[in-house]
Amino acid sequence: MTRPSIRRLRPRLFCLVLLVITLSACATVSKDWQLQKEQGELKYYTRMGPVASLPEFRATVEVDAPVDKVMNFLMDFGRHAEWVHGCVQSSVIAMDDFSTAYIYQVTKLPVVSGRDMIMLAKITRDDQSKQVAINLTAMPSYCDNNPDGHCAQTQNTRYVRVERATGTFLLTPRGAQTRIEWTQFIDPAGALPDWLVRANLSQVPVKSLRNLKEIMESGDS
Numbered sequence: 001m002t003r004p005s006i007r008r009l010r011p012r013l014f015c016l017v018l019l020v021i022t023l024s025a026c027a028t029v030s031k032d033w034q035l036q037k038e039q040g041e042l043k044y045y046t047r048m049g050p051v052a053s054l055p056e057f058r059a060t061v062e063v064d065a066p067v068d069k070v071m072n073f074l075m076d077f078g079r080h081a082e083w084v085h086g087c088v089q090s091s092v093i094a095m096d097d098f099s100t101a102y103i104y105q106v107t108k109l110p111v112v113s114g115r116d117m118i119m120l121a122k123i124t125r126d127d128q129s130k131q132v133a134i135n136l137t138a139m140p141s142y143c144d145n146n147p148d149g150h151c152a153q154t155q156n157t158r159y160v161r162v163e164r165a166t167g168t169f170l171l172t173p174r175g176a177q178t179r180i181e182w183t184q185f186i187d188p189a190g191a192l193p194d195w196l197v198r199a200n201l202s203q204v205p206v207k208s209l210r211n212l213k214e215i216m217e218s219g220d221s
Helices: 003-030 067-074 077-082 149-155 194-218
Strands: 034-039 042-048 055-063 087-097 100-107 115-125 132-138 164-174 177-187
Touching (some): 034 194, 067 177, 077 087
Antiparallel strands (some): 087 100, 100 115, 132 164
16 A cells, blocks of 8 residues: 555544444433433433343332331332232232242333233341342243133233343432432333333333322321
């Protein structure tokens, strides 16, 4: 290659390197939590999820209730329909012990067909910090070979079964208060446009934690 050709190529190489660096930086930023909404103490964040076109969310709030009270209420899965936005049915399918349960939930949100999911809930507690984590993982095939008993309710074909979802309620004691951090990714399955998923997604954690805070501080729990 001649020297003039090299000189003409250098600006193109520089632009290409700059483009690669810029794209890499954008990818890095998109993996960080971005604040989307703030309503008083309640904050709602999103970031790129494990499926590129779908975000995962994080919502935080502090409630005037001790951590044990919040933990016991969250683990009362039969009452989730009272405060989780869009949840119209919630029940325990099986419980191995207090720390492990299989739950079934049905969610109905505007415009889209109803969704149902079977989730494994596991609770852990740090003895030193007293921090509590309730981890949720979708188990769509849990009832496939067990249609009797509590599993019978999961055989309703009117709903679209959620195949992929993970989430965590992290409860951190702050004296007489508790900080709740709810992180979740969910692939709603079915043929839904991304904009509709995002629109519904932003409503669920904000309205749910607002409801939860109201219940915790009203004494109705």
